[in-house]
Amino acid sequence: MSKVVQRGAVTPSMNITPLIDVVFLLIIFFMLVNNLVSDETVEMILPDITDPRTRELGEVDRVVVNVAPEPFTREGRASFPLSHRGEAAYVKVGTGTASRYEADDLEGITEALRREREASPEVEVLLRADGALYYDVVQPILGAVTAAGIGTVNLVAYMPEDG
């Protein structure tokens, strides 16, 4: 058998090792980003407002204050998002395991925000609160933000559909 024939019988194959390298990096990137984002946000139904004028905050230092509602199911609130007892389960300031506070631990929340402000004075506070919570519940937390010497707070709501 001639050499030419032998070569022709060999199946051609691409070297896909770099491809796999890149794809693995992408997977790891998206997994990490997913975890970071979900660490910053708590499951809730945000206020769904008429004719929203919300805007994107852009690239600034931010600390997210989550006022988590008592546990609920999305199905139970699908037709009427306000069908909830309206009480908060806990408050989460920023990220990490030590960032959970009782909803009535206002001093703890203020202290946490004061630390964030010392770390970066221009920090923007984002307040994510469930739309069904009573103002009674959210108002003391606004007070706690004020007590930390922060003058503005960014209320998080859904963006308009068309961006």
Added chain:
Amino acid sequence: MSHTKHESDDATVHHRSARERRRRQRGPAAVGELNLTSMIDVIFQLLIYFVVTASFMIDEGVLTAMLPQGPGSPAPPDELPQQTIVIELTSSRDDPAVVGIAWDPRQTTADFAQLAAQLDLERHDPEKGRFGGTYAPDNPIEIQPDGEVRWQHVVDAFNAAIAAEYTNVRFAPAAAGS
């Protein structure tokens, strides 16, 4: 092409032996190759899953609100005093969908779209060709919800004031709020 049974058997045997001979020629030096196709399939599935589920909070936006900061400094005497527009929200625990909106100080409105429209009508903004109104765009607006109003309505009222292009919107101090 048609073969008799004998011929085709013969061909098979010949074929097999040729292949075996080739394999023997290559010997142990042949590099074994993993079949990576299925792994790549799975990895791409994972990649697409994470790309699709990474939402980056794209559908969330913010409304910037000012917080009450104590009594504040008195207005300079050479400026006309501004009357704060107070938006009062009331609700009951029984029916969270119903919210009463009163402002300035006796007008009531049915919903937040109407509130935005009324506030917009009351705005005096010569730069944008609005002369009929009473309040400057930087006239303070104070949102004063009842303790039993749901947060959604509070943000809605806030949004209405922003939609009517007022720039100085804030929450009422705690003592007055509840």
